[in-house]
Amino acid sequence: MDKLIINGGKRLEGTISVSGSKNATLPIAVAAAILADGASAIHNVPNLKDVDTLSAVLEVLGATTKFKNSTLYIEPSQRIAYEAPYDLVRKMRASIYVLGPLVARLGIAKVSFPGGCAIGPRPIDLHLKGLASLGAKIQIEGGYIIAHADRLVGAEMYLRGRHGSSVGATANVMMAATLAEGTTIIRGAACEPEVADLANFLNAMGADIEGIGTPTLKIHGVRQLRGVDYTVIADRIEAGTFMVAGAMTKGDVFVKNAVPQHLEAVSEKLVEVGVQLDWADDGVRVTTPRPLQAVDVPTATYPSFPTDMQAQMMGLLSITPGISIITESIFADRFMHASELNRMRADIRIEENRAVVRGVPKLSGAPVMASDLRAGAVLVLAGMAAAGETVVSRVYHIDRGYECIEKKLVGIGADIVRVND
Numbered sequence: 001m002d003k004l005i006i007n008g009g010k011r012l013e014g015t016i017s018v019s020g021s022k023n024a025t026l027p028i029a030v031a032a033a034i035l036a037d038g039a040s041a042i043h044n045v046p047n048l049k050d051v052d053t054l055s056a057v058l059e060v061l062g063a064t065t066k067f068k069n070s071t072l073y074i075e076p077s078q079r080i081a082y083e084a085p086y087d088l089v090r091k092m093r094a095s096i097y098v099l100g101p102l103v104a105r106l107g108i109a110k111v112s113f114p115g116g117c118a119i120g121p122r123p124i125d126l127h128l129k130g131l132a133s134l135g136a137k138i139q140i141e142g143g144y145i146i147a148h149a150d151r152l153v154g155a156e157m158y159l160r161g162r163h164g165s166s167v168g169a170t171a172n173v174m175m176a177a178t179l180a181e182g183t184t185i186i187r188g189a190a191c192e193p194e195v196a197d198l199a200n201f202l203n204a205m206g207a208d209i210e211g212i213g214t215p216t217l218k219i220h221g222v223r224q225l226r227g228v229d230y231t232v233i234a235d236r237i238e239a240g241t242f243m244v245a246g247a248m249t250k251g252d253v254f255v256k257n258a259v260p261q262h263l264e265a266v267s268e269k270l271v272e273v274g275v276q277l278d279w280a281d282d283g284v285r286v287t288t289p290r291p292l293q294a295v296d297v298p299t300a301t302y303p304s305f306p307t308d309m310q311a312q313m314m315g316l317l318s319i320t321p322g323i324s325i326i327t328e329s330i331f332a333d334r335f336m337h338a339s340e341l342n343r344m345r346a347d348i349r350i351e352e353n354r355a356v357v358r359g360v361p362k363l364s365g366a367p368v369m370a371s372d373l374r375a376g377a378v379l380v381l382a383g384m385a386a387a388g389e390t391v392v393s394r395v396y397h398i399d400r401g402y403e404c405i406e407k408k409l410v411g412i413g414a415d416i417v418r419v420n421d
């Protein structure tokens with residue numbers, strides 16, 4: 001298993017490029033493999049473990065996939081299989097995305113029920129509710145979700161849950177509704193840019209979706225979708241992570257390809273902390289000319305502050321004078337990184353879904369362990385800002401979502417070495 005050895009205290013300086021969005025790529029690849037007739041070429045795809053794992057799921061369903069130079073080529077099968085087995089789904093929760101498309105296309109789907117993960121329970125009731133509204137008959141048997149329908153029929157539904165709208169449920173149901181008979185209206189739809197990117201991709205394939213990027217999606221069903229060439233949006237979470245890296249190392253970093261509209265809440269918080277952001281046409285320059293100050297950060301659905309940036313923000317606040325409060329309202333247990341940061345001499349206390357972060361002058365390097373993707377990312381940021389050596393283990397979590405993280409960071413002055421033991 002790989003480890004990252006980080007020699008901290010280096011100031012980051014230079015240009016770092018953001019890759020394509022992981023969370024947009026995953027449903028787009030599913031739509032290309034299951035809903036389309038004909039091949040698609042998806043450009044700006046990040047070279048990530050999660051993309052490999054999803055490709056393996058799509059191959060099991062009969063599609064042919066090839067990844068070359070940031071393009072994922074997908075050739076759907078004439079005879080799509082309808083079962084996504086436990087062994088693959090357990091490796092990646094996003095495999096649940098095949099459920100709606102399979103039942104829409106084949107009239108049947110059998111998908112292993114995904115479990116929880118390191119950031120807490122991950123229910124799929126909203127996915128099932130939405131598909132049931134379209135007329136799918138759903139049973140749970142032997143750990144599998146089995147869904148049947150002769151042809152899905154458009155319906156009006158409300159998809160918000162206890163924690164707000166759901167990215168996954170919106171994407172799943174929207175994909176299914178593209179091939180349903182008649183019109184579907186999803187109220188309480190997720191507005192995240194990745195959902196909008198999927199909708200734009202579906203429209204490019206011949207779907208008819210209105211209200212993209214808003215909480216009300218209107219989907220007029222069509223008979224057929226075709227394969228297309230498409231370029232995925234930049235990864236706003238990778239961009240946000242690099243912005244925080246610049247701030248935490250008191251650097252001068254240009255984050256290339258960062259999209260301002262996708263990063264409004266993150267930018268606003270960084271500016272409130274005292275970070276200077278200068279936006280240009282192709283990215284943002286991050287500097288810290290002023291002293292930083294504590295802030296409160298509540299996470300919520302888009303366009304509010306994303307839960308996927310909560311860990312990284314905690315890293316920055318852990319070395320920002322004053323007391324900051326982070327309230328996690330999407331995944332209440334998503335605080336595994338706090339105790340690892342405390343091993344590096346941060347001062348963070350967790351009270352239910354809140355983290356009370358008392359800024360310390362300096363973090364101190366230590367051996368730490370990544371428990372999930374973003375929790376892993378903040379340990380790399382903390383390691384770069386800390387005095388001395390930090391060794392991050394379980395790097396495979398980070399590799400799920402960051403393309404060559406250490407290579408990119410070394411390119412702007414970090415001292416990070418990957419070792420395999």
Ligand code: UD1
Binds near residue numbers: 122
């Ligand atoms: C996606 C992202 C993940 C991000 C999350 C929230 C992908 C592959 N993953 O995950 O990185 O952290 O959005 O922005 O895109 N919920 C229910 N019932 C459901 C579905 C969700 O109660 O059927 C709850 C969840 O437990 C959570 C909230 O709704 O509290 C939001 O989850 P959701 O938006 O669905 O997250 P994912 O799509 O799984």
